[in-house]
Amino acid sequence: MxxxxxxxxxxxxxxxxxxxxxxxxxAVIDTDAIARQLTLSGGAAIDAIRSAFGDDFIDAAGALDRERMRALAFAEPEAKRRLEDILHPLIGAETARQAAASHxxxxxxxxxxxxxxxxxxxxxxxxxxxxxxxxxxxxxxxxxxxxxxxxxxxxxxxxxxxxxxxxxxxxxxxxxxxxxxxxxxxxxxxxxxxxxxx
Known part of the structure; x- marks a missing residue:
């Protein structure tokens, strides 16, 4: 392989x-697509994002408010790091799962x-x-x-x-x-x- x-x-x-x-x-394993899935309504990262950033960063559908988060990440590098600390382990685990499932x-x-x-x-x-x-x-x-x-x-x-x-x-x-x-x-x-x- x-x-x-x-x-x-x-x-x-x-x-x-x-x-x-x-x-x-x-077999294409798309880490951006994985990140989007994690931050949709019901996604595995949503509870941690809500806990770290507050309800203002979750939209009416229950997904990450991407525009608001993008603005914060540009303004505050520390906020970007906190988001990455939530997402990267989850992305890594799903990437490994998809790779292992592929032949x-x-x-x-x-x-x-x-x-x-x-x-x-x-x-x-x-x-x-x-x-x-x-x-x-x-x-x-x-x-x-x-x-x-x-x-x-x-x-x-x-x-x-x-x-x-x-x-x-x-x-x-x-x-x-x-x-x-x-x-x-x-x-x-x-x-x-x-x-x-x-």
């Missing part, structure tokens, strides 16, 4: 690459903060970074999520520097100024390479 750590800055196209790898037959020859761990975490590198065989310019990141996030350019820049500033991600990579897919078909061709070539190396 080959374990691939997939990462990239916001707006890089990492999720698109994850989907293309899944279409090839990879795919290639497992892809989609981890936005793979470089920042400091622990993921030892848990995967290869790190794949999806990369593009900061200008492209901002343009995509503004178009896709409706954020302001300033909000997109603030998120980028909180993520690992582009140079640090690239320095940690075993493979890089440059996703700037190319079509989806061209991106798919890059994923196809990398998939074939991994199978030759297995």
């Amino acid at each position: 080959l374990r691939i750590g997939l990462t990239g800055g916001i707006g890089s196209g990492k999720s698109t690459v994850a989907g293309l790898l899944a279409a090839h037959g990879a 795919a020859a290639i497992q892809v761990f989609d981890v936005p903060l793979l470089i920042e975490s400091g622990r993921w590198r030892a848990q995967v065989d290869r790190v794949l970074v999806v990369d593009c310019s900061e200008a492209t990141q901002i343009e995509r996030v503004v178009r896709r999520a409706g954020w302001s350019p300033e909000m997109a820049r603030a998120v980028i500033a909180q993520q690992a520097a582009r140079a640090a991600r690239l320095a940690s990579a075993d493979a890089v897919i440059h996703n700037d100024g190319i079509t989806l078909a061209q991106l798919g061709a890059k994923v196809d070539a990398l998939w074939a390479h991994w199978h030759r190396k297995r």
Whole structure:
């Protein structure tokens, strides 16, 4: 079994690459999706979040109020750390459960903060970074999520520097100024390479 750590800055196209790898037959374990599940109404993290942050951070449906929490995390780094202390052990346990349940020859761990975490590198065989310019990141996030350019820049500033991600990579897919078909061709070539190396 080959374990691939997939990462990239916001707006890089990492999720698109994850989907293309899944279409090839990879088992994609998406830590962002796990985090969202944990913070939905009835999710395993909700009681701890309510206890740590108060009812104001739980919306009318009983889920995490993501906008309010995002604003607090930007304003107070300590609040971000407290949230991570709640979520990361739960995400880790569910990630391990999904990995153990998979029999795919290639497992892809989609981890936005793979470089920042400091622990993921030892848990995967290869790190794949999806990369593009900061200008492209901002343009995509503004178009896709409706954020302001300033909000997109603030998120980028909180993520690992582009140079640090690239320095940690075993493979890089440059996703700037190319079509989806061209991106798919890059994923196809990398998939074939991994199978030759297995």
